[in-house]
Amino acid sequence: xxxxxxxxxTREEDYASWYQEVVKAADLAEHSPVRGCMVIKPxxxxxxxxxxxxxxxxxxxxxxxxxxxxxxxxxxxxxxEASHVEGFAKECAIVTHHRLEKKDGKLVPxxxxxxxxxxxxxxxxxxxIGEMFSKWIESYRDLPLLINQWANIxxxxxxxxxxxxxxxxxxxxGHTAHQTKKEALEEVFKMLxxxxxxxxxxxxxxxxxxxxxxxxxFPGADDTYCLEAMMQDKKALQTCTSHFLGQxxxxxxxxxxxxEKGNLEYAWTTSWGMTTRVIGALVMVHSDDDGLxxxxxxxxTEIVILPVIHSDEMKQKILGxxxxxxxxxxxxxxxxxxxxxxxxxxxxxxxxxxWSWIKKGVPIILEIGLRxxxxxxVFMLKRFNLEKKSVKTQDFIKNIKKILDDIQSEMFxxxxxxQEENTQEIKSEDEFYSFFKSKxxxxxxxxxxxxxxxxxxxxxxxxVSVRCILEENFEEGTCIFCSKKTKTKAIxxxxx
Amino acid sequence: xxxxxxxxxTREEDYASWYQEVVKAADLAEHSPVRGCMVIKPxxxxxxxxxxxxxxxxxxxxxxxxxxxxxxxxxxxxxxEASHVEGFAKECAIVTHHRLEKKDGKLVPxxxxxxxxxxxxxxxxxxxIGEMFSKWIESYRDLPLLINQWANIxxxxxxxxxxxxxxxxxxxxGHTAHQTKKEALEEVFKMLxxxxxxxxxxxxxxxxxxxxxxxxxFPGADDTYCLEAMMQDKKALQTCTSHFLGQxxxxxxxxxxxxEKGNLEYAWTTSWGMTTRVIGALVMVHSDDDGLxxxxxxxxTEIVILPVIHSDEMKQKILGxxxxxxxxxxxxxxxxxxxxxxxxxxxxxxxxxxWSWIKKGVPIILEIGLRxxxxxxVFMLKRFNLEKKSVKTQDFIKNIKKILDDIQSEMFxxxxxxQEENTQEIKSEDEFYSFFKSKxxxxxxxxxxxxxxxxxxxxxxxxVSVRCILEENFEEGTCIFCSKKTKTKAIxxxxx
Numbered sequence: 007x008x009x010x011x012x013x014x015x016t017r018e019e020d021y022a023s024w025y026q027e028v029v030k031a032a033d034l035a036e037h038s039p040v041r042g043c044m045v046i047k048p049x050x051x052x053x054x055x056x057x058x059x060x061x062x063x064x065x066x067x068x069x070x071x072x073x074x075x076x077x078x079x080x081x082x083x084x085x086x087e088a089s090h091v092e093g094f095a096k097e098c099a100i101v102t103h104h105r106l107e108k109k110d111g112k113l114v115p116x117x118x119x120x121x122x123x124x125x126x127x128x129x130x131x132x133x134x135i136g137e138m139f140s141k142w143i144e145s146y147r148d149l150p151l152l153i154n155q156w157a158n159i160x161x162x163x164x165x166x167x168x169x170x171x172x173x174x175x176x177x178x179x180g181h182t183a184h185q186t187k188k189e190a191l192e193e194v195f196k197m198l199x200x201x202x203x204x205x206x207x208x209x210x211x212x213x214x215x216x217x218x219x220x221x222x223x224f225p226g227a228d229d230t231y232c233l234e235a236m237m238q239d240k241k242a243l244q245t246c247t248s249h250f251l252g253q254x255x256x257x258x259x260x261x262x263x264x265x266e267k268g269n270l271e272y273a274w275t276t277s278w279g280m281t282t283r284v285i286g287a288l289v290m291v292h293s294d295d296d297g298l299x300x301x302x303x304x305x306x307t308e309i310v311i312l313p314v315i316h317s318d319e320m321k322q323k324i325l326g327x328x329x330x331x332x333x334x335x336x337x338x339x340x341x342x343x344x345x346x347x348x349x350x351x352x353x354x355x356x357x358x359x360x361w362s363w364i365k366k367g368v369p370i371i372l373e374i375g376l377r378x379x380x381x382x383x384v385f386m387l388k389r390f391n392l393e394k395k396s397v398k399t400q401d402f403i404k405n406i407k408k409i410l411d412d413i414q415s416e417m418f419x420x421x422x423x424x425q426e427e428n429t430q431e432i433k434s435e436d437e438f439y440s441f442f443k444s445k446x447x448x449x450x451x452x453x454x455x456x457x458x459x460x461x462x463x464x465x466x467x468x469x470v471s472v473r474c475i476l477e478e479n480f481e482e483g484t485c486i487f488c489s490k491k492t493k494t495k496a497i498x499x500x501x502x
Numbered sequence: 503x504x505x506x507x508x509x510x511x512t513r514e515e516d517y518a519s520w521y522q523e524v525v526k527a528a529d530l531a532e533h534s535p536v537r538g539c540m541v542i543k544p545x546x547x548x549x550x551x552x553x554x555x556x557x558x559x560x561x562x563x564x565x566x567x568x569x570x571x572x573x574x575x576x577x578x579x580x581x582x583e584a585s586h587v588e589g590f591a592k593e594c595a596i597v598t599h600h601r602l603e604k605k606d607g608k609l610v611p612x613x614x615x616x617x618x619x620x621x622x623x624x625x626x627x628x629x630x631i632g633e634m635f636s637k638w639i640e641s642y643r644d645l646p647l648l649i650n651q652w653a654n655i656x657x658x659x660x661x662x663x664x665x666x667x668x669x670x671x672x673x674x675x676g677h678t679a680h681q682t683k684k685e686a687l688e689e690v691f692k693m694l695x696x697x698x699x700x701x702x703x704x705x706x707x708x709x710x711x712x713x714x715x716x717x718x719x720f721p722g723a724d725d726t727y728c729l730e731a732m733m734q735d736k737k738a739l740q741t742c743t744s745h746f747l748g749q750x751x752x753x754x755x756x757x758x759x760x761x762e763k764g765n766l767e768y769a770w771t772t773s774w775g776m777t778t779r780v781i782g783a784l785v786m787v788h789s790d791d792d793g794l795x796x797x798x799x800x801x802x803t804e805i806v807i808l809p810v811i812h813s814d815e816m817k818q819k820i821l822g823x824x825x826x827x828x829x830x831x832x833x834x835x836x837x838x839x840x841x842x843x844x845x846x847x848x849x850x851x852x853x854x855x856x857w858s859w860i861k862k863g864v865p866i867i868l869e870i871g872l873r874x875x876x877x878x879x880v881f882m883l884k885r886f887n888l889e890k891k892s893v894k895t896q897d898f899i900k901n902i903k904k905i906l907d908d909i910q911s912e913m914f915x916x917x918x919x920x921q922e923e924n925t926q927e928i929k930s931e932d933e934f935y936s937f938f939k940s941k942x943x944x945x946x947x948x949x950x951x952x953x954x955x956x957x958x959x960x961x962x963x964x965x966v967s968v969r970c971i972l973e974e975n976f977e978e979g980t981c982i983f984c985s986k987k988t989k990t991k992a993i994x995x996x997x998x
Contacts (some may be wrong), residue, residue, distance in 0.1 A: 038634070039579070040621065043572035045634055048649070051569050073547050076539035077573075077623075077654055077670050078595075081602070083535075085609055095602040099574075100611045101623065102598045104658040106577070106591040113581055115596045115620055124611055125536065127573075127597065127623070138534070138541055147849070153544070158573055158654065162600040174573050353643070 011295035012365050021239040026168065028289055031365040032298035035168045042166040042173030046282070049366055050169075052306025053285050054176060058156065059343075060208055060304075061178060061280065064200045070152040070180060075135050077158070078125035083133040086258035090132065093225025097162040099127040099173075127160040132226065132251070132277055135181045136259030143183060143273060145264050150193070151183045151273075159281070169286030170243075170502055177281035183261055183273040190274035191250055197278045198231050198248040205245055209284065210301040210418040211235050211291050212425050213245060214449075214497055216474025221461055224277075228252035234473045234497060236425040237290040240448035242473045242499035245287055248278035286502075291421050298367030299389055301417050302410035303341055309406075310368045311349045312359055314375035325351070327379050331372075334403050340410060364389060369413055372402075390417060425449070429497075435487050438498070442468045447500070449473070454496040455485035464498065473497045507791035508861050517735040522664070524785055527861040528794035531664045531781075538662040538669030542778070545862055546665075548802025549781055550672065554652065555839075556704050556800075557674060557776065560696045566648040566676060571631050573654070574621035579629040582754035586628065589721025593658040595623040595669075623656040628722065628747070628773055631677045632755030639679060639769060641760050646689070647679045655777070665782030666739075666998055673777035679757055679769040686770035687746055693774045694727050694744040701741055705780065706797040706914040707731050707787050708921050709741060710945075710993055712970025717957055720773075724748035730969040730993060732921040733786040736944035738969045738995035741783055744774035782998075787917050794863030795885055797913050798906035799837055805902075806864045807845045808855055810871035821847070823875050827868075830899050836906060860885060865909055868898075886913060921945070925993075931983050934994070938964045943996070945969070950992040951981035960994065969993045 013031060017024045029035055034050030037043075046054065062072070078101065084091045102124050103115035128134065135153070143151060156178050166172050180197060184190040198215060205211045213233035223230035227249040234242045255261070256272040265271050292299040302308055311332060313324045332347045339345075350359055363371050364387075371387040378385055383396045390413045402409075428448025432438045441447050454460075454472065464470045464487075476495045485492050509527060513520045525531055530546030533539075542550065558568070574597065580587045598620050599611035624630065631649065639647060652674050662668050676693060680686040694711060701707045709729035719726035723745040730738045751757070752768040760766050788795040798804055807828060809820045828843045835841075846855055859867050860883075867883040874881055879892045886909045898905075924944025928934045937943050950956075950968065960966045972991045981988050 038572045038630070040572040040574045040576060040630070043574060045572065046570040048567035048569050052567075054570075055568065071544035071548075072551065073544050074542040074550075074672065076534045076536040076541065077656065078536045078539060080536060081609055084602075091602075091609065095609065098600065098602050099597045099621070100599040100602065101595045102611060103596040103620075104594065106580075106587075106594050106596065106622075113577055113587065113591065115598060124599075125595070126602075134534070134536070160573065176570065 012297050012361055013295050016295040017238060024295070025286075025290060028293045028298055028365075029168050032289075032367055034285065034289070034298070037168065040173075042163050044168050044172045044174075046176075049306060050285060053288065053300070053304060054282055056304045056306060057209075057280075057284065058178075061200075061204055062156075064204060065154045065178070065180065068152075068196060068200060070154045070182070072154050072156065074157070075131055075138065075155055077128055079128050079131070079134050081124050081126060083137065084126055086133055087226045087254060090226035094129045094161070098129060099160045099162055101125040101127065128157070129159060129161045130277075131155065131157070131179055131181065132255050133259065136255045136261060136275070139181070139183050139273070139275075140259050140261045143261055143263050146185050146266055149183060149185045149263060149273065150189060152180075152193075153182065154178055154180045167286075169282055169289070171283075175282045177279050179277060179279040182276045183256070184275070185263070185265070185271075185273070187252075187274050190276050193276045194229075194231060194248045194250045194278070197276075198233065198246075201233055201246045201248070201278075201280060205233060205235070205284070206418060208301070208303045209288055210303075210414060210421060211245065211284075211287055212418065212422040214425075214474065214476075216476050216497060218247075218474060219456060219458070219461055219472045219496075221458060222472065224249045226251065226254055228254065232474055234499075235287055235291060236421075236428060236449060236499075237287070237502070238293075238424070239290070240428050240446055240499075242449065242497075242501040243283075243287050243290065244473070244501070245284055246278070246280040249276060251275045251277060292417060293367070296392070297365030299417070300367040300369060302369040302414050305346075305367075305369050307346045307348045307368055308340065308410060309335060309345060309347045309370045309372060310363050311347060311372045311374060312356070312363075313349065313351065314356060314373055316375075320376050324374060324376065324379065325349075328374055331374070331384070331399065331403075335406065338403070338406055340407055345406070360387075364392075369410060388413060432486055432498075438486055439468065442470050442498075442500070450498040451476075451495060452486045452498075453480075453483040453492050454494055455488055455490040455492045456494060456496075457485075457488065457490075460487045469500055470498050471501055473499050473501060508793050508857055509791050512791040513734055520791070521782075521786060524789045524794055524861075525664050528785075528863060530785070530794070533664065536669075538659050540664050540668045540670070542672075545802060546781060549784070549796070549800060550778055552800045552802060553705075553776075553780065554674075557696075557700055558652075560700060561650045561674070561676065564648075564692060564696060566650045566678070568650050568652065570653070571627055571634065571651055573624055575624050575627070575630050577620050577622060579633065580622055582629055583722045583750060586722035590625045590657070594625060595656045595658055597621040597623065624653070625655060625657045626773075627651065627653070627675055627677065628751050629755065632751045632757060632771070635677070635679050635769070635771075636755050636757045639757055639759050642681050642762060645679060645681045645759060645769065646685060648676075648689075649678065650674055650676045663782075665778055665785070667779075671778045673775050675773060675775040678772045679752070680771070681759070681761070681767075681769070683748075683770050686772050689772045690725075690727060690744045690746045690774070693772075694729065694742075697729055697742045697744070697774075697776060701729060701731070701780070702914060704797070704799045705784055706799075706910055706917060707741065707780075707783060708914065708918040710921075710970065710972075712972050712993060714743075714970060715952060715954070715957060715968045715992075717954060718968065720745045722747065722750055724750065728970055730995075731783055731787060732924060732945060732995075733783070733998070734920070735786070736924050736942055736995075738945065738993075738997040739779075739783045739786070740969070740997070741780055742774070742776040745772060747771045747773060788913060789863070792888070793861030795913070796863040796865060798865045798910050801842075801863075801865050803842045803844045803864055804836065804906060805831060805841065805843045805866045805868060806859050807843060807868045807870060808852070808859075809845065809847065810852060810869055812871070816872050820870060820872065820875065821845075824870055827870070827880070827895065827899075831902065834899070834902055836903055841902070856883075860888075865906060884909060928982055928994075934982055935964065938966050938994075938996070946994040947972075948982045948991060948994075949976075949979040949988050950990055951984055951986040951988045952990060952992075953981075953984065953986075956983045965996055966994050967997055969995050969997060
């Protein structure tokens, strides 16, 4: 293995540039000529397809059905909920015309095609889906209504970074309506639980569960719950949210049902979502200075086979062996899906070829030359730790599921350890300030009275935000920042 | 079975209204409050998910990879290809601003957020994908480049109908680049072949393959190939298209590669797509006056079980039996997917419940009461022909795949027969005019010199269009409309 790293700069040298370089080296995505919009390339989209496949099953297994709603939200809909429109007004793509015409030789929006009411490209769908819910729900028998949508979303961002913050992104958004507050809250936590299982057991990203402060919650929600993850630069990234919307959207969209006694009541609604942003988290949690490392359970291709061919006469034999091996491996069912194996026969240098796969983070690379075939073995490289060894072919096939599962667990454990080692219990304001003035500060945990002025000051002074309020029952203690007694602890961090 | 039909009006009485009512009764989709945009409801979206699953596998098995490109196309991109922009300029949703602000108490697009260059919500992606291709392709080694995208599309339609013509719709669009004209043409036909297999063997819709005339082809293409289907009102519907783009888009997007000799050449490109419109075709080809009929291979749920419970004491026993049956059936692998079985325990009248499933078109409805359990049998209703009979439970499970496959073939054969019986060889202009002046005219087939003036006249006189130019080699004959000799035959019809 080369001493020099495949990615320049390294994480240590310049984390932000390292991230961009990993995304590029792994061929995940790139900027498009459209301001702030990205192109998700096949390897990156393959990750998203696996995320969709696994999450979609979870969403369906918990009783939700997929549907599709319009991409456009009329301005008057967005305006219905005051804090909702406040939250999104500054970042809307607005459609104002529906025809182009030539004017002085230039193509321009035709004046007479101006819309009476402008349409906003959906920044989220609560109001448009709420309108449909109000038509679909009449009686308690229609509840719960459990709907999910896979869609593209547009929020006009001024400063964009691939996957982490883009003007257009892909997501799923769950929208549900319930008869009681209790049921709606159960839904909020159920889906948060599904997200946690998905993040930890499939993406190998350990997360901290909690509630957002008033300042950080979703515009229009009563409460927003989230899962926060620690990146390798110790900053936090919100991986998903689950919102308890109370009766706010039911009231503005008139989602009413008649209960068992015939009384007309407002429904209780929720919404919850996960976006292509988690691919950014995946990159930042798992990659190293040689590129991306993909957890096996989410890899578009789990195993790549590199035939090592030095002469034309051995070509046939080696390729035949590789095809047979590929077939045997593709018959293995790994977590409800057949393994995907690729043979890379590109006509480029062997080293370049191998490194292209290391940078892409494929879990297992097999090099196969004549000697390996004679020894009935394969030369295996685990991307996760770059460990290399020769293994008997039959043992490799027999053990492949365990090999992959072990990599998966090790990746999770490594990330978990980093998160734990970089989370510090903080008792005083001084300690807090000096913690966050140190270069490699991670997560701070401590008592917090939830005072919004304090929250604002921490942002201004340190660029630190309250990531979440922990849900556990703590004994009473004293707020880090004031003398107030509280039972509430929070996680603080700099964040993406 | 009730004598009265579930759908009013019937096909005979008013085909257009019948279509709307079937879509509504099957709970497939409905109009949204956003002009021309539809909401695809769970049963309709379930159809689309199956279409996606099957078509996606075909697309991947033929070597294509999925990727994702921006929803916005800058105006200058659309303008690159003259006939392309001409074709789409009149139906574009145009984004002109990126922020909302309050002005005189009203929310309006903020003047200072006006975009320097307006963005068009993608009506198709040739130009934006072409721009990326020009960056990705350098040498012949990068070819062929085989990409597909699943996405939403916006074309501002003035008169919309659910699925058939909506402002927003969903589709897949394949975009490929090749080294030679021959390879590109092979790709065009290969994908048309995949579509044909999909339409005929999964949607049970027989299609006629052909080439579009100059007037009907895709704006910017050298040639457009299509598959035309006949609806039950004998009108034609274009189910998909596959375009040979020649070097047109390569030239305007600068997609060049250096060949084996180091010469810089323009690539040859193709694009091909199928949309949610095929769901409209599915409805119009297969449904009857009692609602939708879904071909088994595409059904979101193949079998629904209706427990017939007359007293509380038998409830446990019947539900237990149904659960066991459901489990046994769901273990059956039907065309690479486990059967989906639903037990409908809704607290509504039995007749209403059964008819709701008939209208939704679920292939098999099983009614199960105490007597059926005692007889070790199930009472089966085939939606396709409304045939009812009692079948031994074990036989039903053993034969279910054959039962479903037989329904599938019968549906195809029935549609095929209708298409053939309503396609007429036409020899003269008089015959042609009287054919299309009759109320139930279907497809006319005959020699055509491809004269654009004739084509225009047929549209004006009869609202009849050339659906496609047949690809077979015919002996020389005389054009229906003029005295010219030609070897070309075409299919003519009124169309959606």
